[in-house]
Amino acid sequence: MTTLTPVLTDNWGDERAWTLAAYEARGGYQALDKAFAMAPDAVIESVKESGLRGRGGAGFPTGMKWGFIPQDNPKPKYLVVNADESEPGTCKDIPLMMASPHTLVEGVIISSYAIRANKAFIYIRGEVLHVIRRVQRAVEEAYAAGHLGTDIHGSGFDLDVVVHAGAGAYICGEETALLEGLEGRRGQPRLRPPFPAVAGLYASPTVINNVESIASVPSIIANGHHWFSSMGTEKSKGFGIFSLSGHVQTPGQYEAPLGITLRELIELAGGIREGHELKFWTPGGSSTPLLTAEHLDVPLDFEGVGAAGSMLGTRALQIFDDTTCxxxxxxxxxxxxxxxxxxxxxxxxxxxxxxxxxxxxxxxxxxxxxxxxxxxxxxxxxxxxxxxxxxxxxxxxxxxxxxxxxxxxxxxxxxxxxxxxxxxxxxxxxxxxxx
Missing domain, CATH: 1.20.1440.230 (NADH-ubiquinone oxidoreductase 51kDa subunit, iron-sulphur binding domain)
Known part of the structure; x- marks a missing residue:
């Protein structure tokens, strides 16, 4: 595998990458037509075969989650995108939505088509007003271009997307608390069962996925599930955005196949700041157990990090050197x-x-x-x-x-x-x- 695999981040450096024109110039929304040429169940099966696992922390297979939606339920189906990124150290979904919101919007359309949802919600953390405005503008552009609304691309599929500003509580990143917030109540977790797939938003079947999970779908449909599953490791397929922050020379977002090591990522980031050594780090944000310099060569996939006693989580790699208490x-x-x-x-x-x-x-x-x-x-x-x-x-x-x-x-x-x-x-x- 190559060290870096820019897919979601490939267009971040383009001029005005967040606009519809820039996105379509790179083939944006072409995966939509490919998806519409497939049956909804075939789209779900393709995502299952790709091995895509939730990029929000839990790592649950995305296609399997979609398959849990009971299609014989007469109630409406909903897709909810969890964009309430607020884990200390986690910073991948916000830059993704800022740099290329149409990647997310196209993913929302394909995912909604797969689960037969005609309404989708993008729940964004209330404090990041600049991100909310950017995604709202992208949704407006998509409506104007015929990518959203009724009879999208002549497919007969209708979809409305609502960008919802959250109230700014970390707990709303928990999927059922997020649903409570969407329904206008205080964000608090619900008792489960019933699970969201059966009784989620408005007591209807609901899929809740992370921003990066949904944004990965267009590339899977465009390039095929074999392309996606050829990257990563045996049980942790594909690529992901690794957020390096703290005591490295060049903090930032590094998109690489799952299974890359922290040692490789630190080298890409220019090393630990001069004159100091790595002391401890988080593999997936502050809610994951700390690891130390002895874990530099642990594969950063769900199984490798789990075997080391921690969790891959959101791949928020906070790096602390020997000056930190x-x-x-x-x-x-x-x-x-x-x-x-x-x-x-x-x-x-x-x-x-x-x-x-x-x-x-x-x-x-x-x-x-x-x-x-x-x-x-x-x-x-x-x-x-x-x-x-x-x-x-x-x-x-x-x-x-x-x-x-x-x-x-x-x-x-x-x-x-x-x-x-x-x-x-x-x-x-x-x-x-x-x-």
Whole structure:
């Protein structure tokens, strides 16, 4: 395989790439006609055969999710695009929608045709107003060109697309909380079953997919499922956008086949910033367990990262060098999850609050080593006991950071505070550490 495979990102550098004219100049909306020449079930089968797995974090097979829609249900079918990207460190869907919104719109049309939905919603995080306006403009252009509306391309298929601005809560990235927000209620997860495929938006069959998942569909239809499945690994097919941020020379979006390693990506990004070494990193955003320099050669696919004890997630690779205090970083993430908890269930509402209290004291050098076991016990009582995965994500950086950096936690206690504090110079781990 080649190191980089620009497909979704291939046109990002084009002049005014976000316009309909620029998109059509590269063959945009041609995959639509190819899809319309196929039966809807054949489109679903092609996506299944491609091996495309959800690019929003869970990695569930996209075609299989589409196949769950009960076509004998007389209620309308809906497609909902989850564009509520708000995981700390995750930044792939927003630049995709900014640079090439028509890639997403074409994917929405093909996906809606496959599941026989005549109405689709693109739910975008409310804070990114510039993205909302850009996608709205793309939808307007698509309507004017006949790519949306009634009898699209003479196919007899009708589709309306609504761009919905979310209320700006992290919890709305959870698919059922997103549906609650779409219906005008407070964003809180729903009890399942019933699952969205049976009773989703307006209690009707609904498919909810991530932006990158839907945006990948036109290229699969245009080039064939064999083309897509020829990239990646045996069980994690295709390509993906890897977001590198933090202490690398050139942060940004790197589109590559699944299975590439962090070592390769860091080389593409110009290496760790000069004079420093990799300390720890997240493979899929702050809700995934931390990994360290010993995991540089782990294949970045669902199975490889899972075997290393973490999750591929959204491929948000946050890179931290040896100047970073892992305790402080973990505390900041935990404060985020405490703030963003919707409060519906006790383990998350109360648990994240207590995690912040203990972590905050440890970061200041207060308490004893027994508090680390208390912290792990709290995590154990939260994990798997909440309504949704927010609380599970909150405990991931804590348990993994204690696993790999227990000595650093103890150094806070024995030194009376953070050894990386700029106002202090502390002998730790045999070295004089200054921030």
């Amino acid at each position: 892992v305790v402080r970083a973990t505390l900041r993430w935990t404060e985020f999850y405490k703030h963003e908890s919707c409060g519906k269930c006790t383990p998350c509402r109360e648990g994240t609050w207590w995690l912040v209290q203990v972590l905050s004291a440890l970061e200041k050098g207060q308490g004893s080593e027994a508090d680390l076991d208390l912290l792990l016990d709290q995590c154990d009582n939260i994990l798997g006991r909440s309504f949704c995965a927010l609380a599970d994500g909150a405990v991931s950086p804590i348990t993994s950071s204690i696993k790999y950096f227990r000595d650093e936690y103890i150094a806070h206690l024995t030194g009376g505070g953070c050894p990386f504090d700029p106002s202090r110079t502390t002998a730790w781990a045999g070295q004089e550490v200054t921030a």
